[in-house]
Amino acid sequence: MLTTLMFGAFASLASLHAIADEPSYVSWIRVSDLMKTCKGEKVWEQAYCVGYVVGVADVANNDQTSLKICVPKAVTQAQMKAVIVKYLEHHPEESQYAAFSSVRAALRDAFPCQPRLTM
Numbered sequence: 001m002l003t004t005l006m007f008g009a010f011a012s013l014a015s016l017h018a019i020a021d022e023p024s025y026v027s028w029i030r031v032s033d034l035m036k037t038c039k040g041e042k043v044w045e046q047a048y049c050v051g052y053v054v055g056v057a058d059v060a061n062n063d064q065t066s067l068k069i070c071v072p073k074a075v076t077q078a079q080m081k082a083v084i085v086k087y088l089e090h091h092p093e094e095s096q097y098a099a100f101s102s103v104r105a106a107l108r109d110a111f112p113c114q115p116r117l118t119m
Helices: 002-019 031-038 043-061 077-089 099-110
Strands: none
Touching: 031 043, 031 077, 031 099, 043 077, 043 099, 077 099
């Protein structure tokens, strides 16, 4: 029993140490944390970034409010990710914002449902 408890405590400490370098999220992901993964070199970082962006796009693309976006069917996930990275690089003031809001804003800029009028 003592050996089991000691092993469990060691395993818990090891897993805490393993995630200590990962960003911690209270209730939302910050733009700065999303950018770290989007610019990361590891496969899981790229997959996380694309998954996050596509998830936000799915929600926004199916929204029935004025916040709806209209992503053309020909747009790839990699293209959506590139749009997000470019937008976030040009808006460093949003680094501590909730990533969802900034990703959605970037998608709305890139994929509006109605053509924008130019003056």
